[in-house]
Amino acid sequence: MASVALMRMVFDDDSSAAWNEMFSAPGRPRPIYERLFAELGRYQPSELRQRSEQLARTFTDRGVTFAHSGEERPFPLDVVPRLVGALEWDLLSRGIAQRVRALEAFLADVYGEGRVFDEGLIPRSVVTSSPHFCRAGVGTDPPNGVRIAVSGIDLVRDEEGRFRVLEDNVRIPSGVSYVIENRRAMTQTFASLFSDHRVHPVDAYPAHLFSALRSAAPPGVAEPVVVVLSPGVHNAAYFEHVLLARMMGVELVEGRDLLCRSNHVYMRTTNGERGVHVIYRRVDDDWLDPLQFRPDSVIGVAGLVNSARAGNVVIANGLGNGVADDKLVYTYVPSFIRFYLGEEPLIDNVETYRLSDPEVCADVLARLDAFVLKPVDGSGGKGIVIGSQADEETLAAVRDAIVTSPRNWVAQRPVALSTHPTLVGDQVRPRHIDLRPFAVNDGHDVWVLPGGLTRVALGEGELVVNSSRGGGSKDTWVLNDLAVPLRESPVGAGSLGRVAVASPRQNDAYAGRDSDQ
Amino acid sequence: MTSPHLSLTVRHHTGFTYDGLAKASYNEARMTPVSSAHQEVRHSHIAVLPLVPLSTHVDYFGTCVTAFDIQEPHTQLEVEARSTVESRAALVGDPLAWSELRDAVLVDFFSEYLHATSRTDLVGDALAPCAQWAHVADLHECVEAIGEYVRAHVRYEPGATTVSATAQEAWDRGEGVCQDITHVTLGLLRATGIPARYVSGYLYPSEEAEVGVAVAGQSHAWVEYFAGGWTGMDPTNGVRETERHIIVASGRDYDDVAPLKGVYQGPAASSLGVVVEMSRTH
Structure with missing residues (x-):
């Protein structure tokens, strides 16, 4: 029996255009989440809160903190893990x-x-x-x-459930320590969950x-x-x-x-x-x-x-x-x-427009509210303007900046990032997430660490998934379990297809990322 | 022999003296002339005091770089380059038409030499005639006009500026050294749509000097512009590149070709000054 907290979340989320990672419909967990849903349903909200505080203590004890406004804080780790099926992985x-x-x-x-x-x-x-x-x-x-x-x-x-590459980080990508520490803290705090799942x-x-x-x-x-x-x-x-x-x-x-x-x-x-x-x-x-x-x-x-x-x-x-x-x-x-x-891309980009092309640039300038404007060199979400949410002053400034140096900007379709149940206060609420997998190239193979860092925007409708914006993270479980049916997963043909451009929504989420830290 | 020709030896001496002991000094010298269609380097050697191992490589711009580090405390750093170079004046071919120069492929290929750098950037009045230059049909004549314009506005005045001056600063002062005059010219050439690069090297002052007699040469800077092939023009002297111009390095601006750059730990340094001696070998 699912707890009140989880049920509440289910019904709050069904109006969003965003893909819900855990549920295919209100109250119906996707197959890979069935066990987790059942297991978490045994906890009362206050118990989840308790576990959450336990996780934070583990981090503080181990010094897993980041500097925020001159203060060392633990990087918030959410109690609800993010699951990725074996085939999708x-x-x-x-x-x-x-x-x-x-x-x-x-x-x-x-x-x-x-x-x-x-x-x-x-x-x-x-x-x-x-x-x-x-x-x-x-x-x-x-x-x-x-x-x-x-x-x-x-x-x-x-929105269609397909993974897209939002950006590449090949200079000094960071965050893998959180992947390691998240897992360490979760196994200490939620040993029982791991006994139900085969996690890489x-x-x-x-x-x-x-x-x-x-x-x-x-x-x-x-x-x-x-x-x-x-x-x-x-x-x-x-x-x-x-x-x-x-x-x-x-x-x-x-x-x-x-x-x-x-x-x-x-x-x-x-x-x-x-x-x-x-x-x-x-x-x-x-x-x-x-x-x-x-x-x-x-x-x-x-x-x-x-x-x-x-x-x-x-x-x-x-x-x-x-x-x-x-x-x-x-x-x-x-x-x-x-x-x-000589291969076709297995994961598509997000639709992105080059402003160096005068026609494209004019088109984008004519409807800035339909795009996310990104400085090509921005890091940590710096300088990103979400057209639909920006005030007139911000739009005017970005317009000037684009006209001055179109090379330094791209326009991207606003993507409604998928949401995932996340403990907020004493309630489990949908929050937008992304995923940064880490890959290691030894010259023979590119090995991808199973999982990666799932970052979560903790504010409701929060757009930027970033620790410097008060974001948190989730332990990311790649399930080593091919027996679980994937009947509702978008894996397969869909990943090679194209998706129509959806009209941006007022509260669509967009992730701005840290390119080097 | 189709063009004037010279065989020259060059001795280029430079360095620093410190107000005390310097150490952990890391340096790169760009003082070795480069072989090209109209210049052949017979021999070249760089010596450094204090004595340390040297390593050489060719950089992004095709310049021969000598790198070295000095760990031991020292009060003075000296670098001397000696070269023997056969040089002849480049033949100047028919220039490209403007339409060819504006071809998208060419513009993309030379984009690094068409964009202003912080050293060559000019704004305002200085750029006023660019639009009209673009109507001068013959590219060589156009560049000549630009060179005259620069000479009319920026007087050659040794010591007028420091090594870090920008084109705009020299323009505003109305005077500068060859480095400044070159930066201003580059700014104008690029603003007019002509790919142009900074050239550093030496200028042999006279063809009259006797064989074997060393005369004071100059460490010099001029421009090359692309008119179908790279074509040299010396805006400081108002002449084309001649057999008396010996090319060491080229780049977007001075910062790409600085003859001696380095970092070190220790007290302030003062330049030993630059000595360039040149002589004809026959």
């Missing part, structure tokens, strides 16, 4: 791996031959005008060809990452030394840097701990200097090497780029990856998949 993980392979090929091409330009797939100027096009990095080709050791391809589920574990991530980083080492180095390079304790993702270094059993270093000498990189230790061969850097390009980029950077390592060029150290992720996750370049990614891989 199979498609998603193949779609993500496909995307990563295409982006790898694109980056190698852009910093190499430039076939993609010669073939006219994308104007050269789109790439060379990106602030992330890294001329100083030309000639630092990684020995095993991997520039995207770690990626976070952000997905949303649209997530704790293999550090081993996969470590293996990929070792594979990236310069040739001829038998026992490569890998380090994690962090900007330091003030970085919002510092906890993640610590966690990954510890779980991989490698040193966590900051710029001042490293030294380049004659194009070799050394780590200063209490036992003297020690050679370093692979740097998993969590420092942006701009701050990475004061000789090449910002000379005022005190968190970088002078000489690092030339050391990489000389082949003595490998920087992961690669230099200049930002040209591949530029939001204008995003619009070309489906064509890259066809061009480089």
Whole structure:
């Protein structure tokens, strides 16, 4: 018998255009959610609240916090997990791996031959005008060809229930520590739920990452030394840097701990200097090497780029990856998949319009309220304007900005992000969610961590799913259970199809994402 | 021999002296001339004091870069480049028509050389004649007119500006060095729709000097514009690129070709000054 809290949620949500992750109709859970629904139904709202507080305590105890308005807070973990069926996950993980392979090929091409330009797939100027096009990095080709050791391809589920790629993050995607910590906290707090489900574990991530980083080492180095390079304790993702270094059993270093000498990189230790061969850097390009980029950077390592060029150290992720996750370049990614891989995209983009085309631009400017306007280079949801919800002043400002530099904006169809039952106060309420799966490329395979980070917008109708906007997350369970029927799942043919453009709704949700943190 | 021809040796000496001990110094020198259709580098060598290992690579713009780091405390950094170069004046071909220059494929290909950078950007009055230049049928004549316009408005005045000056600053002052005059010219060429790049190198002052006698040369800057092939023009001197111009590097602006750039830990540095000596070998 479902609790009052769950039933309440069911009826509140049936008017939304958004896809409901748990229910196919009021009171009718989708097959993969049947057991979870039954199990959660045994809890009274006050009990769920209690468990929720227990989860928060676990996080505070372990230091899983983020800085919000100068205060360290636990990243809210919701008590209701998000489930993904085995078949659907199979498609998603193949779609993500496909995307990563295409982006790898694109980056190698852009910093190499430039076939993609010669073939006219994308104007050269789109790439060379990106602030992330890294001329100083030309000639630092990684020995095993991997520039995207770690990626976070952000997905949303649209109104029809189809997953779409919202954006690519191939610079310094963060959040995987929450995936690991969410699972740890959930297994402690809700052991019984796990006994009813066969959930793919997530704790293999550090081993996969470590293996990929070792594979990236310069040739001829038998026992490569890998380090994690962090900007330091003030970085919002510092906890993640610590966690990954510890779980991989490698040193966590900051710029001042490293030294380049004659194009070799050394780590200063209490036992003297020690050679370093692979740097998993969590420092942006701009701050990475004061000789090449910002000379005022005190968190970088002078000489690092030339050391990489000389082949003595490998920087992961690669230099200049930002040209591949530029939001204008995003619009070309489906064509890259066809061009480089000879495959059809397994996961479609969200319909996105290039404002560099004067006709398209004029059309968009004429009805700004029908679009989401995104700066191509924005991160953390910064600068995103949801036309239907913006006031006149905001629309005028974005109009001016677009007219001034159409290259710097794209227009996207507003997608009503899917909703998922989420504990809000003492009630379970539908809240919009997205999904950031993490993929690790070791040069042979692109391995996708089962699940990923489901982010949830905690405010009602809240549009931006982001920790800096007070968002939370959900433990994401990929079920290792093919026996569960998927009769109502949109997996399969639908994923290859196209969806008609739906008219935007007043309260449609739109996710703005963090591209690098 | 179809065009004037020179064989030159160049000695380019530069560096810094510090108000105390400098250390952890990381540097890149772009002081090695590049071989091209009308310039052949016979020999080139870079020496650095204090003595440290050097590494070389070719950068995005095709420039030969010498990189080195100095860990030991030092009070002075000296870099000296010596080169022997055979140079001949480039033949100037028939220019493209404007319609060809505006072809979408070409515009995209050269977009980096058609967009202003923070160093070349000009606004306001300076750009007034751009529209009328675009009506000068012959591209070479058009560029010549632009060069004259720059010389009429920005006087060559050694020491007038610092190395970090922008085109707009030089325009507003009405004076500058060859670097500034080049930046202003680039700003105007690009605003007119002509792909143009910054060239750094040396200028041999006279063809009259005796063989084997070193004369004071200049570290110099000029432009190349695309008229079907890259074509050199020296706006500071109001001449085409000649056999006396030796090309070291090209890029979007000065920042892509700076002869010696670096970072270090330690007290303030002052430049040792730049010495360029050139002599004819025959």
